[in-house]
Amino acid sequence: MLKFNNNVPFIEGTSLNDIMKVCQTPFYIYSQDLITKKVEMTKKALGNKIFFSVKSNSNQAILKLMQSLDIGADVVSIGELKRAISAGFHPNKIIFEGVGKSKNDLIYASQKNIHLINAESLEEIKLIEKIAGDTNKKINIGIRLNPNIDGGTIKKISTGKKTDKFGIEIEDIKNIINLIKNCSNIKLIGISCHIGSQISDINAYKNTFLEMKKAADKFVEAGINIKHVDLGGGFHVKYNGNDQEFNINDIKKELDQCFINSTYELSFEPGRYLIAEAGILVTSILTKKQNGGINYLIVDAGMNTLIRPAMYNAHHNIEAINKKSEKLINYAIAGPICESSDIFLNNIELPEQNIDDILIIKDTGAYGKVMSSNYNSRTLPPEVIVHKDKFAMIFIPEKIEKNILEDIIPTWM
Numbered sequence: 508m509l510k511f512n513n514n515v516p517f518i519e520g521t522s523l524n525d526i527m528k529v530c531q532t533p534f535y536i537y538s539q540d541l542i543t544k545k546v547e548m549t550k551k552a553l554g555n556k557i558f559f560s561v562k563s564n565s566n567q568a569i570l571k572l573m574q575s576l577d578i579g580a581d582v583v584s585i586g587e588l589k590r591a592i593s594a595g596f597h598p599n600k601i602i603f604e605g606v607g608k609s610k611n612d613l614i615y616a617s618q619k620n621i622h623l624i625n626a627e628s629l630e631e632i633k634l635i636e637k638i639a640g641d642t643n644k645k646i647n648i649g650i651r652l653n654p655n656i657d658g659g660t661i662k663k664i665s666t667g668k669k670t671d672k673f674g675i676e677i678e679d680i681k682n683i684i685n686l687i688k689n690c691s692n693i694k695l696i697g698i699s700c701h702i703g704s705q706i707s708d709i710n711a712y713k714n715t716f717l718e719m720k721k722a723a724d725k726f727v728e729a730g731i732n733i734k735h736v737d738l739g740g741g742f743h744v745k746y747n748g749n750d751q752e753f754n755i756n757d758i759k760k761e762l763d764q765c766f767i768n769s770t771y772e773l774s775f776e777p778g779r780y781l782i783a784e785a786g787i788l789v790t791s792i793l794t795k796k797q798n799g800g801i802n803y804l805i806v807d808a809g810m811n812t813l814i815r816p817a818m819y820n821a822h823h824n825i826e827a828i829n830k831k832s833e834k835l836i837n838y839a840i841a842g843p844i845c846e847s848s849d850i851f852l853n854n855i856e857l858p859e860q861n862i863d864d865i866l867i868i869k870d871t872g873a874y875g876k877v878m879s880s881n882y883n884s885r886t887l888p889p890e891v892i893v894h895k896d897k898f899a900m901i902f903i904p905e906k907i908e909k910n911i912l913e914d915i916i917p918t919w920m
């Protein structure tokens with residue numbers, strides 16, 4: 508996403524230097540053009556029924572952009588639902604799911620008349636039925652099924668195996684059908700699944716599609732008119748040159764084969780795929796040192812700014828803006844947080860770097876800012892979006908003084 512013009516780094520038609528005049532590192536930048544292209548490409552491959560997974564990036568400017576590109580929103584909390592509505596999504600283009608929803612969450616979502624609420628347990632179906640009865644309102648629901656498929660991704664982001672906490676076991680369909688038949692206030696209109704994130708194995712998709720088709724047919728045979736089959740997100744992003752190749756058109760081929768002659772409305776809920784590569788994290792080098800023969804560059808972004816490397820051992824490529832030196836040095840890039848896991852990359856060769864030089868941590872548009880925290884009493888990173896030769900700050904820098912005022916010391920102390 509970063510292009511150099513006479514050694515000056517540009518995002519679209521905007522120079523990074525101009526952004527740096529008004530924004531202090533560390534901060535995120537998104538390219539509106541790249542997001543738009545990825546959404547259009549995904550719609551072209553899979554059709555219009557795309558619900559952006561808000562958890563991957565919930566900034567309202569990003570949501571507004573997604574909404575303007577005519578896709579829906581997939582939310583997993585009332586906070587995300589409120590953000591999506593406030594950014595302009597029509598409620599009938601919002602799906603609400605999540606493995607644990609409170610009674611108040613369900614009441615709120617049902618009052619908003621969203622597209623559907625996905626139930627993830629038999630108990631939750633009963634609760635929604637009760638809420639619908641108590642509030643005298645017909646509620647459209649979907650059921651998130653757990654198809655017991657291993658997506659071949661890392662354990663921490665696997666969600667579709669029987670032992671994972673998500674969804675209702677697919678073998679429980681008979682029990683779901685019996686329960687639904689005894690419910691008079693809710694209407695089951697869809698089923699969904701999501702087997703995990705960063706999935707490149709085409710067979711995992713194929714097996715999921717086949718299981719979901721079989722499941723939908725079972726409901727229909729039992730007289731329950733399933734209209735929507737939501738096949739989740741999880742599309743793979745190439746963070747590393749060695750990563751598996753993933754082509755969204757291969758998904759389309761499997762989809763057409765598995766759902767041949769069926770009339771279900773098929774939808775997807777990708778997050779990462781739509782936005783990861785359209786974001787970068789800009790960070791400055793605070794200091795450098797050699798410990799035990801390792802050349803550390805300590806930068807001002809840390810695991811509080813981008814937690815994926817510390818949490819999942821995730822790889823993000825890093826590029827130096829200063830490429831002047833011909834001497835390549837093997838560096839470890841670490842954050843300032845007081846944790847040994849606060850390392851972005853070990854063993855990266857870069858031209859020799861100096862204090863205050865800028866590094867770019869790539870492909871950080873998804874699960875970046877949304878997972879940032881105030882750990883070590885650091886502030887959340889600002890965010891900027893670029894559109895051609897314009898840019899705008901879309902999340903203003905926090906003030907630590909304001910955060911400090913949010914704590915209350917009791918009067919007896």
Ligand SMILES: Cc1ncc(COP(=O)(O)O)c(C=O)c1O
Nearest residue numbers: 560701704740741776777778779
């Ligand atoms: C239910 C559900 N749908 C969609 C997604 C989006 O996944 P991804 O960002 O990998 O596409 C997630 C993320 O884990 C999820 O839990």
